[in-house]
């Protein structure tokens with residue numbers, strides 16, 4: 234059974250409308266098993282958590298983890314814009330992401346890898362950068378369309394399956410065509426990645442609509458159907 238999870242939620246720490254408490258409370262009310270907070274890290278694209286405020290943001294979520302301990306699993310994440318012009322730290326984040334003391338970040342989401350419309354880093358360059366991060370890292374609202382065009386199917390399957398990256402399946406409709414999501418359009422690719430052991434997660438990219446927190450059912454069912462492995466978070470403290 235795949236846990237009812239949503240790893241992609243923005244709050245008023247960046248460009249979301251709700252507080253982390255409100256997002257987590259909503260996830261509890263909707264009987265989710267795992268809820269992740271994943272605000273934007275410093276980017277000129279949108280309001281975001283400044284790099285020097287990252288410890289405060291993490292501490293805030295740590296307190297909520299304790300508060301909700303017996304009700305739901307809370308995990309702390311951050312979303313990184315992979316365009317170096319907007320996100321100046323993307324190539325040199327390893328020191329900022331290093332855990333120490335009460336600073337512990339459960340995962341990192343990265344957006345726009347290989348996406349020419351958003352000037353994201355190439356997959357090859359990003360994998361080299363990612364390997365310096367001692368973190369669980371996933372590709373946010375993954376749309377393989379451009380990577381398929383530039384790399385071709387075999388190279389893409391090889392690169393992703395040999396990398397230490399999870400794939401986020403999203404209910405966010407930005408990449409839908411005629412109402413069909415990228416993961417439905419490219420089902421054979423996702424199926425192959427699942428068979429090769431690539432891990433997956435579900436995220437809704439919640440910003441303003443609190444109901445998005447629980448908008449995960451189709452995505453969970455899809456991953457069940459694929460027989461996919463899910464990214465997991467060990468208790469480390």
Ligand SMILES: [Zn+2]
Pocket residue numbers: 241243312373438
């Ligand atoms: Zn997002």
